[in-house]
Amino acid sequence: MTDISTDIVNNTVIKRPNNSHKGTFGRVCIIGGTNNFGGAIIMASKACVYSGAGLTTTFTDSVNLSSLHTHIPEAMFVDFNDLDSIKSMLNGFDVVLIGPGLGTDENSLTILKTVFNNIQPTQKLIIDGSAITLIANHNLTLPDAKLVFTPHQMEWQRLSGIKISDQTDENNQKAVKQLNATVVVKSHHTKVYHNDDIWTNPGGTPAQATGGMGDTLAGMVAGFVAQFSDTTNAVLSAVYAHSAIADKLAEKQYVVLPTQIIEHIPEFMKANEKKTES
Ligand SMILES: NC(=O)C1=CN([C@@H]2O[C@H](COP(=O)(O)OP(=O)(O)OC[C@H]3O[C@@H](n4cnc5c(N)ncnc54)[C@H](OP(=O)(O)O)[C@@H]3O)[C@@H](O)[C@H]2O)[C@@H](O)CC1
Numbered sequence: 001m002t003d004i005s006t007d008i009v010n011n012t013v014i015k016r017p018n019n020s021h022k023g024t025f026g027r028v029c030i031i032g033g034t035n036n037f038g039g040a041i042i043m044a045s046k047a048c049v050y051s052g053a054g055l056t057t058t059f060t061d062s063v064n065l066s067s068l069h070t071h072i073p074e075a076m077f078v079d080f081n082d083l084d085s086i087k088s089m090l091n092g093f094d095v096v097l098i099g100p101g102l103g104t105d106e107n108s109l110t111i112l113k114t115v116f117n118n119i120q121p122t123q124k125l126i127i128d129g130s131a132i133t134l135i136a137n138h139n140l141t142l143p144d145a146k147l148v149f150t151p152h153q154m155e156w157q158r159l160s161g162i163k164i165s166d167q168t169d170e171n172n173q174k175a176v177k178q179l180n181a182t183v184v185v186k187s188h189h190t191k192v193y194h195n196d197d198i199w200t201n202p203g204g205t206p207a208q209a210t211g212g213m214g215d216t217l218a219g220m221v222a223g224f225v226a227q228f229s230d231t232t233n234a235v236l237s238a239v240y241a242h243s244a245i246a247d248k249l250a251e252k253q254y255v256v257l258p259t260q261i262i263e264h265i266p267e268f269m270k271a272n273e274k275k276t277e278s
């Protein structure tokens, strides 16, 4: 087991080539935000945009539209109840994030199943929040895609069947391999599992224990995975950045707001970008 190092971050956050355009940095869709969880999808979308994704499209309940564009006009909007749009647009995205504020009702389940039935093997599918709970509650078969899960410990218990008190590296790794995925098991001591590798996030503070912190991380993971070629290192770098920014803010704050972390992503990435153009 190794710590996520700054070397990983510095080698992942590339120096942007001059000859580039927004398509160079990935197309992401973010699906969630049922009517009483509008904040989750806004935080996830804003985190994705501020992480540098080329284009971000938010599929959410239309009740969230005006607040979405008030907070993040850079994100485009699609009504997540328009299943035909999901089917026709999904394969145009490099990265799909589903779950922040999605909810666990029948309508949310239908949206999740529509994504599962239309995702392609080459696409990266990041699964967070209620989407994890829905998979567990309905024992859904996972689609053939490049899967990344970002559960907190209770979501991981639901998905893996491993009680929180038994979530050891050995037990977690066995479950991760069965999922054939990368899994970020979030806690006060977040760990990342991929095949035989285990990383520990060296950062993190109890000032992060507030709603929306995981929605924000999910959006950062989506934004980093969309831009950087090595998916595992992109996930590791997003996890590292999320906590490193929080740790800095926590030096002077009792609690760190997810929206504050988002505001500091661009400067953190600039300070930690690769020195040479690759
Ligand atoms: N502003 C918004 O729109 C926000 C929207 N959100 C959206 O809400 C949706 C539901 O997500 P969720 O995490 O809030 O609820 P759920 O999945 O039921 O888990 C909580 C239960 O598990 C238990 N628990 C035990 N250990 C735990 C641990 N380590 N970490 C966390 N929980 C732990 C915990 O125990 P307790 O607190 O009772 O002690 C409680 O009983 C999801 O889609 C998310 O995106 C949120 O992001 C918030 C801001």
Ligand SMILES: Nc1ncnc2c1ncn2[C@@H]1O[C@H](COP(=O)(O)OP(=O)(O)O)[C@@H](O)[C@H]1O
Residues within 6 Å of the ligand: 129, 151, 152, 186, 187, 188, 189, 190, 204, 205, 206, 207, 208, 209, 210, 211, 212, 213, 214, 215, 216, 217
């Ligand atoms: N005591 C803590 N120390 C460090 N990080 C914490 C602590 N409590 C929560 N976090 C972090 O906050 C995030 C919580 O994720 P989650 O519960 O999914 O939040 P959300 O309310 O957005 O769904 C995780 O990244 C977790 O590692």
Ligand SMILES: [Mg+2]
Residues within 6 Å of the ligand: 128, 129, 152, 214, 215
């Ligand atoms: Mg969460």
